[in-house]
Amino acid sequence: MNLIETKSQNIFNCQTETKNKMPLMEKLAVLSDAAKYDVACTSSGVERKGDGKGIGNCVSSGICHSFSADGRCISLLKILFTNECIYDCKYCLNRVSNDVKRASFTPDEVCELTMNFYKRNYIEGLFLSSGILKSPDYTMELIYETIFKLRTVHHFQGYIHVKAIPGAEKTLVAKTGFLADRMSVNLELPTAEGLKQLAPNKNRKTILKPMRLIQNGITSNKDELTVYKSAPRFVPAGQSTQMIIGATPENDFQIMTVAQSLYQNFDLKRVFYSAFVPVTEDKNLPSLPGGPPLLREHRLYQADWLLRFYKFKAEELLSEETPNFNVLFDPKCNWALKNLDVFPVEINKASYDILLRVPGIGYQSARRIMKARKFAKLNFEDLKKIGVVLKRALYFITCNGKMMYATKIEEDYITRNLLEAMDKKSYGIGDITYKQISLFDTQIQGGCSSGNSLFM
Template identity: 65%
Template sequence: METIWDSHLNEKLRILADAAKYDAACTSSGVDRKNGSMGTGNAVACGICHSFSADGRCISLLKILLTNDCCYDCVYCVNRVGNDTERATFSPDEVCTLTMGFYRRNYIEGLFLSSAVYRNPSYTMELIYETVLRLRTVYHFHGYIHVKAIPGADPQLIQQTGFLVDRMSCNLELPTAEGLRSLAPNKPRRQLLKPMRQIQQQITVSKHEVALYRHAQPFVPAGQSTQMIIGATGESDYQIMSVSEALYGRFKMKRVFYSAYVGVNEDSRLPAVGTLPPLLREHRLYQADWLIRFYGFKAAELLSKRQPNFNLLLDPKCDWAVRHLEAFPVEVMTADYYQLLRVPGLGVNSARRICRARRYGGLRFEDLKKMGVVLKRAMYFITCQGRVYMPFRMDERFITTNLLGLKERLPENVVRSGDTFRQLNLFDDYHLQMPVEQEDKRQVLTGQL
């Protein structure tokens, strides 16, 4: 890219844009706000594009840290105070200059501003507030802005900032209080939850005010989000999803993000540097998160203390279905919407189309395919006017084997990196255990596997 600013500012940009790549919380704006005739930029509901560079940065946002000069010593963080790394700090005007310059060149659609804790939480939050205030009032920027709330900062600063931005997030960092005590002693869980509760309560108040008063100023109209690091500590998937479910219920989170831990620091409490990040596990957590948010599942349905981790070979919905064959087959002409959602191969859109279409007549499997139903998955779990798609044995082992034969579309980074796949051995257990039958014992003895 051409050099737009002086070398000093470009060097800061290089350091602080690279430092921001570990923050995964870039999403669409979720708001629809126009600027009138005097400002620059809009925030459109379908707005921020889901476009990511090779190292995970969302290239449609100017995604930077205000500073990577941190006073905390979190074991897992590349910016911890004990690390010998390049440090840089933007001034509020420098962030404004960069944002406006990139926006006018059509490189970005908004700003994602995070920060390490510089000096103390309140000082850092004040810098973030001053930056956003200048963007809105001096530079008249009306585009999408997402900032991080700094735990431990003065609540008044968080509230003032919330009236200027579209989304705020406060990272939970690690799923459990035990993990935080071990790896981030400066961040007690109570301190992290306090700004989440403040933001949630103020959003609720603001919605009532906006409904009553035409000119009321909205507070964080795109909602709040959070992020958890996965794989740095030993929590099970069941613990992680239980925490996420609680966050959605108690704090009305818009999104919970899961960030596969990238080994950047040598420490006996962490996975060794060079260990591949658990990208496939991260992918399964996002799939389960989607099931909880939109498909009516509970964490306790997907996992349990007896089965605390997701099956890496099957997506969570298929894995649940083959373990609950007593709930199937589902008749598409009579099943309610939420029953249809539990069928592998049916999504929100296809379930809605089925519910609409069946009012006007009978449905055939050919019709389901046109509606977007993935029959190669759904065929084992549905009937259509009392008929099955093709004869098969309603058996957990048979269905599991056939589902494993289907090539699942995994995210590009999982496929490219190979994630943490390894050579299988005879002692691997991916939660596909079946009761050993007499026929199995006979075949083992005779070699007819």
């Protein structure tokens, strides 16, 4: 331990002597600006009471402390340790060939910011990522030193999310895992080809290696905890990853398949999707005149929820023939319209798994229906109270054998009615006249081949 501390301090002193003169405010501005494209800012997944001596606790659902102008939650102090990066990833603001202001924190500065923000209830904890300074090992060591100080010197028991740096030594990653709540390795781009094209210094193998390492760490730690209850916990909130959407030509089906295999094979807690924001110019990058592909990102998150909580499989939602999500409908609604033979389902009889598949019924409503129908037969009025969105669900359900209104169970009919009821503005499709809808119909049936034009 001492060895590492003195070693890294020595390197640090000579290296940052000149840069240390930059005021903390400026550093914070540079390094939070550089970190903001990382979307993961959740503080969830671990429940930990304070020990009464130190400072901090964790709430399993996470807490949002503020919301920035882009409407995203601010839960953690999201910063890079340094943006002095030796890599040249084409999509990244901090690539070595880009001319931006560079800065590095010292471990003490990160601790000062974290502790002062935490005491004032600005944040739930720290999210520490970093550019690659000198080498992966060197960077990982600095990250380790920082959170080691937070945990032991400042007795900080709040949430810590750190990046495992691909290519860093195994033991360093493992040591860090015992101090952090969540670790993540960014997949960056959905496929190996995309990665090769845009991130010449990274490859799929070095990214998946630490991911597997953390997974194995978590599994063996669980075995340990069953025997020794007070054994130190390894990455208790699990690991997550992130993919950039829209920088490379992958379709939604490819992305969902990758996400699904990550959930299945790497036990990830979350996969995050980040709509590509063109921050640098490069001939390999697409130009996005319509802004970042936010609707596509939204659809991917919806589908991600279906994978994790609604027992859907990627192959059910998309296929080789219709590889992209429908612009107009969410993936679940789209699935229901394509599988009308399943419907209508009887609310008072259908199994939980079937209820989950009805548009307008979320997993909470489904659970409440399961409980409430034990006491009384439910009617549409009850469903409304429970929280079912009837204007969507009514085409797919019966209560005691009756539908809410006389409706046809027919794709065109339901599609038209759902579109009528939809808040069109929120979907960014503006004023659609009745005539235009009938034009759209053919495209809806073909999945969303035309949808791409919105994204490109």
